[in-house]
Amino acid sequence: MAMTATAGRAHADPHHVGSVIEHSGPAPKRIVTAYGFWIFLLSDIVMFSCFFAAYAVLSGQTADGPKGSEIFEQKTVAIETVCLLLSSFTCGMASIAADVRNRLWFYVSMAITCALGLTFLVLEFREFADLIARGYGPSRSAFLTAFFSLVGCHGLHVSAGILWLLTMMAQVYAKGFRADILRRMTCFALFWHALDIVWVAVFSVVYLLGSAP
Amino acid sequence: MLGKLDWSAIPLDQPIPLVAGGVVLVAIFGVLTWVVVKGHLPYLWREWITSVDHKRIGVMYILLASVMLLRGGSDAIMMRIQQAVAYQSPGYLPPEHYNQIFSAHGTIMIFFVAMPFVIGLMNLIVPLQLGVRDVAFPTLNSVGFWLTATGALLVNISLVVGEFARTGWLAFPPLSELSYSPGVGVDYYAWSLQISGIGTLVAGINLVTTVLKLRTKGMNYLRMPMFCWTTLASNLLIVAAFPILTATLAMLLLDRYLGFHFFTNEAGGNVMMFMNLIWAWGHPEVYILVLPAFGIFSEVVSTFSGKALFGYRSMVLATMAICVVSFMVWLHHFFTMGAGPNVNAIFGIASMIIAIPTGVKIYNWLFTMYGGRIRFATPMLWSIGFMVTFIIGGLTGVLLAVPPADFILHNSMFLVAHFHNVIIGGVLFGVFAGFEYWFPKAFGFRLDERWGKAAFWFTFIGFFITFMPLYIVGLLGMTRRMQHYDVAAWRPWMMVAVIGVAVLTIGVICQIVQIVVSVRNREALRDRTGDPWDGRSLEWSTSSPPPVFNFAFNPDVRGEDAYWDMKARAKQQMLDADGPQYRDIEMPRNSPTGFVCAFFATIMGFALIWHIWWMVILGGLGAWATFVVFAWRDHDEYVIPAAEVAAIDRLNLQQRRGLVSTAGEA
Numbered sequence: 001m002a003m004t005a006t007a008g009r010a011h012a013d014p015h016h017v018g019s020v021i022e023h024s025g026p027a028p029k030r031i032v033t034a035y036g037f038w039i040f041l042l043s044d045i046v047m048f049s050c051f052f053a054a055y056a057v058l059s060g061q062t063a064d065g066p067k068g069s070e071i072f073e074q075k076t077v078a079i080e081t082v083c084l085l086l087s088s089f090t091c092g093m094a095s096i097a098a099d100v101r102n103r104l105w106f107y108v109s110m111a112i113t114c115a116l117g118l119t120f121l122v123l124e125f126r127e128f129a130d131l132i133a134r135g136y137g138p139s140r141s142a143f144l145t146a147f148f149s150l151v152g153c154h155g156l157h158v159s160a161g162i163l164w165l166l167t168m169m170a171q172v173y174a175k176g177f178r179a180d181i182l183r184r185m186t187c188f189a190l191f192w193h194a195l196d197i198v199w200v201a202v203f204s205v206v207y208l209l210g211s212a213p
Numbered sequence: 214m215l216g217k218l219d220w221s222a223i224p225l226d227q228p229i230p231l232v233a234g235g236v237v238l239v240a241i242f243g244v245l246t247w248v249v250v251k252g253h254l255p256y257l258w259r260e261w262i263t264s265v266d267h268k269r270i271g272v273m274y275i276l277l278a279s280v281m282l283l284r285g286g287s288d289a290i291m292m293r294i295q296q297a298v299a300y301q302s303p304g305y306l307p308p309e310h311y312n313q314i315f316s317a318h319g320t321i322m323i324f325f326v327a328m329p330f331v332i333g334l335m336n337l338i339v340p341l342q343l344g345v346r347d348v349a350f351p352t353l354n355s356v357g358f359w360l361t362a363t364g365a366l367l368v369n370i371s372l373v374v375g376e377f378a379r380t381g382w383l384a385f386p387p388l389s390e391l392s393y394s395p396g397v398g399v400d401y402y403a404w405s406l407q408i409s410g411i412g413t414l415v416a417g418i419n420l421v422t423t424v425l426k427l428r429t430k431g432m433n434y435l436r437m438p439m440f441c442w443t444t445l446a447s448n449l450l451i452v453a454a455f456p457i458l459t460a461t462l463a464m465l466l467l468d469r470y471l472g473f474h475f476f477t478n479e480a481g482g483n484v485m486m487f488m489n490l491i492w493a494w495g496h497p498e499v500y501i502l503v504l505p506a507f508g509i510f511s512e513v514v515s516t517f518s519g520k521a522l523f524g525y526r527s528m529v530l531a532t533m534a535i536c537v538v539s540f541m542v543w544l545h546h547f548f549t550m551g552a553g554p555n556v557n558a559i560f561g562i563a564s565m566i567i568a569i570p571t572g573v574k575i576y577n578w579l580f581t582m583y584g585g586r587i588r589f590a591t592p593m594l595w596s597i598g599f600m601v602t603f604i605i606g607g608l609t610g611v612l613l614a615v616p617p618a619d620f621i622l623h624n625s626m627f628l629v630a631h632f633h634n635v636i637i638g639g640v641l642f643g644v645f646a647g648f649e650y651w652f653p654k655a656f657g658f659r660l661d662e663r664w665g666k667a668a669f670w671f672t673f674i675g676f677f678i679t680f681m682p683l684y685i686v687g688l689l690g691m692t693r694r695m696q697h698y699d700v701a702a703w704r705p706w707m708m709v710a711v712i713g714v715a716v717l718t719i720g721v722i723c724q725i726v727q728i729v730v731s732v733r734n735r736e737a738l739r740d741r742t743g744d745p746w747d748g749r750s751l752e753w754s755t756s757s758p759p760p761v762f763n764f765a766f767n768p769d770v771r772g773e774d775a776y777w778d779m780k781a782r783a784k785q786q787m788l789d790a791d792g793p794q795y796r797d798i799e800m801p802r803n804s805p806t807g808f809v810c811a812f813f814a815t816i817m818g819f820a821l822i823w824h825i826w827w828m829v830i831l832g833g834l835g836a837w838a839t840f841v842v843f844a845w846r847d848h849d850e851y852v853i854p855a856a857e858v859a860a861i862d863r864l865n866l867q868q869r870r871g872l873v874s875t876a877g878e879a
């Protein structure tokens with residue numbers, strides 16, 4: 001293949017594509033980290049969607065056990081929802097505090113977020129314990145299996161989130177608002193808000209639709 | 214104290230697993246002793262085990278896959294011999310053992326051979342092709358690898374402690390439920406896949422982010438080498454599909470451990486929901502494996518034809534089309550479920566549609582070869598062998614996509630022949646091509662061509678002798694997974710198949726010999742130029758093996774086939790005789806996080822399988838603590854001074870200057 005330098009050049013871009021905007025090179029770390037975490041969140045939502053699908057398939061399979069409308073307590077769910085939505089707001093406050101490097105506001109907002117998350121978990125735990133005590137545990141029917149798994153999966157995520165939240169507070173305490181810690185804070189905030197979105201779906205699909213007699 | 218674990222878990226009455234396990238243990242201890250006595254342990258720990266270098270991690274992935282290939286291959290040999298001798302007789306493998314072997318064979322070949330092999334190659338090559346210094350999350354990369362290794366370890370522990378699943382490689386309920394599989398086999402299966410699945414997800418997130426966010430200057434999307442495109446598609450599928458596997462196995466485990474009713478026959482559980490969920494992961498998984506192989510063939514065919522890839526943009530389009538459509542065909546795995554003619558028709562048509570972009574790819578490769586000056590080096594032989602083999606497998610696939618035909622062929626040996634035809638002919642030939650092609654890049658010397666070609670021919674011919682008879686017995690009505698049979702008409706074909714396995718085994722031996730011979734002759738096979746094949750993409754623009762920082766300068770890309778372009782211009786900055794201004798380079802520091810985390814994951818997985826609850830908690834806390842310790846680290850990077858960079862780079866430039874001056878006329 002006899003080839004002059006010019007021909008070789010032409011060969012290198014035979015379709016003359018990609019000559020519009022030059023890519024400027026690797027993105028900065030902050031962008032890369034948050035982007036990767038977004039991808040993780042999307043995969044997490046795919047996992048949740050499997051549990052939602054299972055719930056949709058099994059929600060009618062009560063095996064002569066209770067239906068959703070017989071066991072859901074709207075008051076508890078309402079308080080749970082308020083707790084989580086408020087915690088999203090305070091988590092946002094914590095992000096802003098971190099951005100402006102205000103330690104006091106950061107600790108206060110994170111502490112309130114944590115308290116709201118814990119309240120949510122306690123309420124959910126009591127709901128679960130009460131159902132199991134009445135003999136309506138996850139082994140009772142396929143509907144309850146799907147209910148406990150879906151809501152429990154979200155609860156486990158909130159628990160992990162609280163563990164992460166406490167670790168973040170300890171990290172800021174020990175290391176201050178270092179660049180890598182701020183990147184982690186961004187990820188934590190994304191995680192916490194995503195849990196909120198998942199809860200909105202849980203609330204609608206499980207409790208709201210399920211409360212219909 | 215030890216849950217369900219006691220001495221009865223060791224299969225003292227079964228010689229085969231005991232002897233096999235014994236040999237493996239002796240081998241492992243032999244290697245470990247040698248490593249310790251020779252004083253290699255600090256080197257291994259520093260340079261490999263704790264390494265966060267994408268190249269090293271890629272090599273370790275490939276090593277894991279190669280070792281597991283031997284394990285899965287041994288299972289295959291045992292199955293073929295069983296079916297050859299078990300005509301009107303029980304054969305030499307008792308049913309419960311035979312069932313474990315075919316389950317382990319499938320599980321190992323997909324999760325611990327094909328997956329780590331393609332992920333290893335992607336890890337090794339993609340950052341180099343993109344012209345960057347590492348993947349997006351180097352430490353997580355190491356975590357991902359070690360978690361995969363944990364899964365492989367657990368599967369192998371099941372050989373001597375307890376048992377493996379007898380349920381087939383996807384553990385369909387209700388057979389895999391506690392009432393029908395009370396042993397620990399399914400638990401070994403599920404936990405090892407859960408743990409390695411997390412590793413795979415981490416790798417997927419990492420590579421997607423790397424391709425989308427970490428490209429060098431000028432590396433626009435439509436200038437990326439095909440392998441980067443297929444990597445992107447494959448990893449997008451990992452991110453979208455593996456969570457489904459995680460969720461499905463979690464449901465199965467909840468059924469088994471806590472008495473839930475997802476897939477049970479009682480209390481309203483729904484078995485077919487498992488089929489839908491597992492195949493909603495399982496079908497994309499097929500494309501997760503084969504898309505990177507398509508990328509490898511694209512690179513190889515273009516390089517060894519001395520031409521740019523024909524129809525680059527149509528190739529990109531075909532890749533992304535497969536990526537999307539692969540999520541819309543899962544139901545063809547169970548047409549016989551009874552979803553009704555309309556549903557079956559839609560999924561049948563969708564399955565046939567996927568053959569169109571695949572066909573586009575085949576034609577693109579053919580047209581790339583057309584008019585090129587083809588060099589029949591070993592990677593090219595694997596690629597051509599692939600085209601021949603894969604077309605046959607693809608056509609039988611289109612046949613299976615026709616629901617009425619599928620009703621007859623469902624779960625028959627025809628199906629077994631089909632998927633081996635595409636997985637061996639597609640994925641395995643692909644990773645072998647990639648292995649031969651990029652080995653010089655990873656280690657700095659070529660592989661011996663004569664043994665490589667012998668390996669190809671034995672594998673290629675052995676494949677046809679083994680699997681063509683399986684098509685025939687499938688059409689003769691033989692179902693899969695038979696421990697013994699009484700039909701005289703099948704017998705001769707099973708004998709032919711076992712001969713084929715012998716030929717395939719010679720192919721594997723040739724490949725091992727090839728590596729040994731090449732290591733011994735490495736000085737003669739040394740690649741000093743960094744570009745042994747006259748390559749076209751950026752990985753060939755750096756030395757072999759590349760320095761830890763890959764590139765002294767982030768390459769500036771001006772078009773497709775970036776390195777070909779540079780060679781042709783031959784006055785690119787990197788090759789400048791005056792010597793450019795070198796700068797300090799910051800690289801991520803090594804970290805034992807991945808290894809330690811996987812250590813605790815192994816403990817936790819083992820404890821979960823055997824219901825040793827205190828150990829589960831211990832393992833979980835250990836893994837969490839590892840991450841907190843990692844998060845507490847103050848210095849996560851180290852600096853390579855400019856002088857050192859300059860010394861390494863100048864040596865590389867000097868060695869390849871001869872090549873560059875002749876590249877234009879080559």
